[in-house]
Amino acid sequence: FFFCTSFTMLSFHSGSKLISANFARKFSSVNASFTRSLPGKAFVDPKFYEVERQHLLGPAWQLVGHESQLVTSNEKAPASYFAETVCGWPAIVVKSAKTGQVNAYHNVCRHKGGPLEWNNTAGICDLNGLKCKYHGWAYSLEGKLLGVPAFGESCEGHKLDRSEFNLWPMRVATWRGLIFVQALPNTPEDPSKGAPLTGPEANAAFVKANQAFCDRMSGIGGGSNGTNSASSSVPLEEFSFHSAVSHKLKCNWKLYVENYLEGYHIPHIHPELNKQVDMKEYKVLVREGYVEHVSPLPAGVVSSYEGVWLWHHPTLAVNYYGTGLSLERIVPTGPGTTEIRYIYLFRKEAGGSVEEGQKKATEAIAMSTEVTGEDVSMVEELQRALEGGGYQSPGCLSPRHEQGVGYFQKLVREAHARGGATY
Numbered sequence: 334f335f336f337c338t339s340f341t342m343l344s345f346h347s348g349s350k351l352i353s354a355n356f357a358r359k360f361s362s363v364n365a366s367f368t369r370s371l372p373g374k375a376f377v378d379p380k381f382y383e384v385e386r387q388h389l390l391g392p393a394w395q396l397v398g399h400e401s402q403l404v405t406s407n408e409k410a411p412a413s414y415f416a417e418t419v420c421g422w423p424a425i426v427v428k429s430a431k432t433g434q435v436n437a438y439h440n441v442c443r444h445k446g447g448p449l450e451w452n453n454t455a456g457i458c459d460l461n462g463l464k465c466k467y468h469g470w471a472y473s474l475e476g477k478l479l480g481v482p483a484f485g486e487s488c489e490g491h492k493l494d495r496s497e498f499n500l501w502p503m504r505v506a507t508w509r510g511l512i513f514v515q516a517l518p519n520t521p522e523d524p525s526k527g528a529p530l531t532g533p534e535a536n537a538a539f540v541k542a543n544q545a546f547c548d549r550m551s552g553i554g555g556g557s558n559g560t561n562s563a564s565s566s567v568p569l570e571e572f573s574f575h576s577a578v579s580h581k582l583k584c585n586w587k588l589y590v591e592n593y594l595e596g597y598h599i600p601h602i603h604p605e606l607n608k609q610v611d612m613k614e615y616k617v618l619v620r621e622g623y624v625e626h627v628s629p630l631p632a633g634v635v636s637s638y639e640g641v642w643l644w645h646h647p648t649l650a651v652n653y654y655g656t657g658l659s660l661e662r663i664v665p666t667g668p669g670t671t672e673i674r675y676i677y678l679f680r681k682e683a684g685g686s687v688e689e690g691q692k693k694a695t696e697a698i699a700m701s702t703e704v705t706g707e708d709v710s711m712v713e714e715l716q717r718a719l720e721g722g723g724y725q726s727p728g729c730l731s732p733r734h735e736q737g738v739g740y741f742q743k744l745v746r747e748a749h750a751r752g753g754a755t756y
């Protein structure tokens with residue numbers, strides 16, 4: 334990558350004097366061969382965030398939930414739903430009880446933008462119909478505007494043409510229980526451009542655009558080091574929704590993703606986790622559209638961390654550790670804020686008693702919360718440093734540990750370039 338190697342960072346007036354401080358760094362030709370990290374302003378400036386929403390996040394397939402969240406409490410309920418936020422876009426996913434059809438929409442009424450349902454991630458969410466919470470406009474499960482109660486008969490002799498105000502759809506795909514959406518389908522960067530917005534063809538379009546990830550999750554294909562063997566598939570079908578936990582972070586979403594993408598920091602900020610990791614053997618595998626951590630256990634250690642740990646571009650981490658599976662959604666909520674929304678899934682038939690299963694689930698969630706807390710303290714500190722302006726001349730990425738970060742930043746840079754955001 335080509336980067337400017339000189340930045341003038343501070344230039345401001347104090348009284349009548351111009352004070353300027355030049356933090357320019359010249360890199361030697363030796364260091365120029367290393368991959369540079371992104372400059373601080375890419376994590377701070379709202380312009381970059383908006384470019385990422387339009388050119389990277391909006392067109393990308395992103396996990397929004399799990400099919401076990403779409404269940405009704407009784408057989409008379411016509412549909413189930415959950416409402417979530419996808420990178421700032423409110424989303425609602427609905428499933429018809431009669432046909433099983435899943436649709437996804439922007440959870441934004443076409444009248445004045447009201448919500449059709451409040452955000453929820455509960456396990457049972459009956460839906461009687463899509464009706465706006467603000468003035469009651471009603472939509473069909475297919476997104477068609479059906480009714481505009483008490484709106485007024487006509488305006489200057491014209492009746493309202495409702496067909497212009499159907500819900501704004503997202504593309505939705507279900508794959509082995511996971512539900513993915515694209516908030517901005519059919520934009521130039523949509524990898525599934527032109528595919529239907531729902532149904533089997535949308536599901537197939539998802540798989541086509543995410544073939545390497547799907548193969549990995551299903552244990553298909555083999556990596557040169559044997560990690561992609563069939564035995565390491567993630568048995569998604571054995572799991573169902575247990576609970577959802579959310580953490581609000583004061584940092585740019587990319588800092589959290591990058592932190593997930595390397596194990597370089599483990600000995601320094603995760604003392605407990607570090608005991609269960611052999612850093613000499615620790616590897617990060619970069620594949621098309623995903624990055625996987627491989628960490629053989631130190632001899633004699635029985636670990637609750639053994640499993641599959643991978644990131645799916647751009648905002649999903651899948652953490653599978655035998656008894657449990659967490660789907661970790663990294664949800665950007667603004668240039669300097671992010672929400673980590675965990676969906677915890679546990680085995681339907683864990684063996685043993687319900688209490689035992691519940692105890693294991695509670696322990697696993699407590700452990701995950703502890704590690705997340707350690708990561709959060711660090712990435713929030715990084716955000717403060719970047720906002721302070723002291724990191725405009727970026728450092729080098731470790732060729733041993735940070736290839737995943739380099740891969741992610743390459744995809745981000747390409748999106749910035751497409752959106753005209755320069756450093």
Ligand code: FES
Pocket residue numbers: 442443444445446447448465466467468469470
């Ligand atoms: S905003 Fe939905 S009916 Fe008015």
Ligand SMILES: [Fe+2]
Pocket residue numbers: 592598599603704708
């Ligand atoms: Fe960490």
